[in-house]
Amino acid sequence: MQDLKLKAAEKRGIHQLGGDELVGWDEVTQGIILTSFEGDASDIVHKKAEERNYSDFNSYTATVASWRVKKPVFNIDVCIDCQNCWVWCPDTSIISRDKQMLGIDYDHCKGCEVCVEVCPTNPKSLLMFGEQEDLETALSQWPEKKKKEK
């Protein structure tokens, strides 16, 4: 059955991806099917990212970390789990599980600073630091709480 399907696809010029070798983009003739997951994906909506069986074609397996010049650093001590950063992150890079903000997915973050901008705490629980800065130095430089100006 599988062979028949493959043959039919080949006849119509459709290259079935997965398993076999990858076709070059200029060899694609009529269209192409990319599968996001390996195996059964019917219950994907109830699975967290770490439980999913991503295939190589899913951009989750790729990274855009090289786009970044500055990175957001997360300070868990100040965070109030309001999830503003989660709802407005354009790159699905805020790791939020069971109503708690856990950290940032640095593989997919492009450093746009939207999360820092929408953070409501005082001082902000997300701040931008240079890409080379490590977590401890960043946290040691965290600003103090600002008093409200009267």
Next chain:
Amino acid sequence: MAITSIKNLKEFSTNNDRFEGAHTLCPGCAHSMIVRELMNCTDDNLVIASNTGCLEVSTAVYPFTSWDTSWIHIGFENAATAVSGAEAMFKARKKKGTLKDNDASVKFVAFGGDGSTYDIGFQWLSGAMERGHDFTYICLDNENYANTGGQRSSATPIGAHTSTAQAGTHSYGKKQKKKDIVAIMAAHDAPYVAQLAPNKWKSMAKGFQKALETEGPCFINTVSPCCTEWKFDPKDTINITDLATDTLMFPIYEIINGHELNILYRPKNVLPVEEYLAAQGRYKHLFKPENKHVIEEIQKNINEYWEMLQRREEARV
């Protein structure tokens, strides 16, 4: 229909994202905020079609896909056509009982930019709306052809500088007014038509859920600030959207069955439109003394439109 809770952000955040990162949209692009929100507000299986545009080229960079649902791209104008075809097939096969899972709840969604919705795909969208397929069309309105270098579209507002309607000594940018796509779509007697903005996440999620639940063709226009072509800092995406809704440049409202208009957000303090214009590089030239009349005209248009919306809300016609 399995809708997820949007009572507050904490509950909303328990959803598992079905739109993956490492797409190549610009940092700070509002397109992906809107797409993520749509996919998080329901547990149903989604069949999504995209018109050519920023969203399509950057979420399907061969050999990668950022979509965890069924997703198809055909041509610049064909998202509405493709999704209505898929919907017709789904209904026919459901009737015959030849589906793998005959009780599965599937929602059909089409995404288009403003170029493909207002201009190029307009005829196809209008046709699909008229045929009455059960789908939701979402326009990601960034007011220009951002994918090809920021040319003017019929969604570009008056006075904006674009690469084909440039501001200079003889021109103040685009000279024509923006097309009122929401009114046009409401005139198709669509059961649900709305204009929403990503900064008001709750009204947007509510609108999306309503559109997905409603049987029949629904249209939603969403403002999607484009940091590259509107020329502002990527971090300000949400701030610019705040300004857009507070100056009433983008009023948030819905129209049910073509006549019941509800305003979904009334700003406490309506800001003067200058604040919205000054925040973006594409309106820089309007602050020269010779272009003052354009700002006055924009403000006049906004006031008239807001007045019209309020009257329509009262009159229910």
